Amino acid sequence: MTTEQAKIAHRLTTQVTDHHLIWAVTGAGKTEILYPLLQLLLATGKRVAIASPRMDVCQELWLRFTAVFPEEKIILLHGKQQIPYAFSSFVICTTHQLYRFYHAFDLLVVDEIDAFPYVIDQGLQYATETAKKPEGQLIYLTATPDERLLKDIKRTFQIHYLPLRFHQRLLPEPRLIFWNNWRRCLNKRKKMEPLIKAIQKLVKKNHVLLFCPSIELMNELQMKLAEWLPTIKISSVSSKDEKRPEKVQAMRQQKYDVLLTTMILERGVTFENISVIVLGAEHEVFTKSSLVQIAGRADRKGEFSNSQVCFFYHEKTSAIKKAVKEIKRMNKAGKLLQ
Template identity: 50%
Template sequence: MEDLKGRQLVVPLQHLVAYPETLFESRESILLDKDFRCQRCGSTVDKKENALPRQVFFCSECQEFGKITSDCRLVYAKVSEEKHSFREVAFTWVGTLTETQSIIARQLQKNYQQKTSTLLWAVTGSGKTEMIFPTIHLALSQGGRVCVTSPRIDVCRELYPRVVEAFQAEQVLLLYGESTEKYRYTDLTICTTHQMLHFYQAFDLIIVDEIDAFPYEGNPVLQFALKNALKPSGQLIYLTATPPNQLLEEVKDSFAIEKSPLRFHQRPLIEPECLWYNHWGKAGDTSFYFKKFYRKVLELLKDNHVLVFCPSIAFMEKLTRRTQKQFALGGVESVSSMDEVRAEKVQKMREQAYQVLFSTTILERGVTFENISVIVIGANHPVYTKSALVQIAGRVDRKGAFRRGRVIFFHNQKTRDIRQACREIKSMNQLAKAWLDE
């Protein structure tokens, strides 16, 4: 019973007897009005394409999370409407917030107390995770239930040990598609946004890290699931360094918008160097087209390890193989969403086991490495949006002493996204300088 609080299950009608009305509530899985709408993911069900025998219908949009049909009910445990009871929550984080971070952290707490949702627009490396800790502590202390969620598995994996360290006495659950840990009720949950489909009015506070990241951005199913998982009286906190204009327009009247242009160490963002590379797409094919890339890698390795972003897995694999031939002692590896051991490779890069790590956009956000320079090869490729380029540039000089980290955008066309990314980084640096000069 306890483990089903806030959790919704798809239950066939004939099995409802196992969920007595004294303990459980249920609602239709698919509303059979003129729209035929799925209540788990919010999608409109096509009557002809999604029909089964005996006038039964199914939802194809969220079937990867378990089959849902119109002859089932969505069942969830009854939750008492009694006021939350306050409790002691140990806050075991040993770090210190900067003056700017403290101001933002207090404002987030104030907004939560006033039942106002917040968009925190803060540059990469500003310490957004640390700034939300006081609000998490406040919500838990007031008897609330908190979820920190992100569209990216790697971001969730990175968040988990940091949250556990800050709240060592709390049971913290980490959920994502490939996780082996079974669901259990906890007051503090970290999960991917896809996991929101399994919750219903469960959380008093949901914090969405990297709200603009794929696959959440522009995905109505995940956006519906997020709102469904929030209690009617709950609040949201959106975290991003690169809010899309559509998001800013959506929240301008209902959210407080807090902005921070300063990184934790108060050094400016590293501004990209845009370098012409006419035939970058052939760099993995021949030595002639490879040498420009290779010379730049050797130059950057004098000061730092190098993280190379590639626009596709196939291109990345070819370029990785050619680079590995030049490094007789090893130290060159690649990682992508298809890599079964990508978590281990990311950890090895943190430990500086590789000189060069090639990656797709899977590492564009949410991960931190010390002593890194970045190359984006083919920065004009459509996969590199303005937001993606800003996030990638933000991987450099996130922590530790300054090591002359650089950001290289190799391109053969200076696209609007490249120009906008460079302008946004420069604009944030100018705003940060003005804040520091006050």
């Protein structure tokens, strides 16, 4: 744990009656900051839950916490989980599963508090309030809080800001690549050279996450890339993929050179030695927050491998400009801690 992580962890364990927001850049080690507090609460018989809007995030959290707390029976709950629920002092679940609990938890952590659908669903927000005990503690985790959230909690939450990653390297800043009418190029290899060359260059040092604005486009592109780049191991994963957990795990094990995906992997998942490409960064699904999160998949884990982030765009939208500005702002603050 870095000095800055340790400072926040100490505040959490000494201010256990307060609510907290941990606002930290992607890859800063927000999860690790929780370890001392969780250890303290579980040792005194308290009940804790960590919830996230995304199933993939919950799966990764479960893997991490079962390794750190092997003596605890940690229950994982989400819509595709087949194992029946049994009482546990430590629950990891999607935010939808919080409807199952009433005044149950002494501590409730919501990871990726700004993620869809939680951020727009008042029912899920109400379920969060009722799942914790009346005197229970809330902790929110995010790299990209919006102005509304910061305004809503400024008088009731302690806010902790961490602008530097645990490995002390700054965030990779996106390279913006203009590609006029890129959608019209998908069926012709020669016109796809900008993307093909980028992939060929990046896979020399890293594996690649390629984010697409839709499942249909992703499927079409995968077929074309598999034809045009036969020596590169390419797969894809989306919310509709029945083998989604297996494919995400395979990417963790570096079994793919390139994994095409959609917004489901924009946050909360960690892969080693990763570069990132966003195709069609101007699309409306890519908000400022999502672009910051997507860029944050690069260089999260492992030794420095010159991870890069490339945004291919037809139009430089406000979201693209704001995302780049936000990353540069966080890096400026992070340099002060290096």
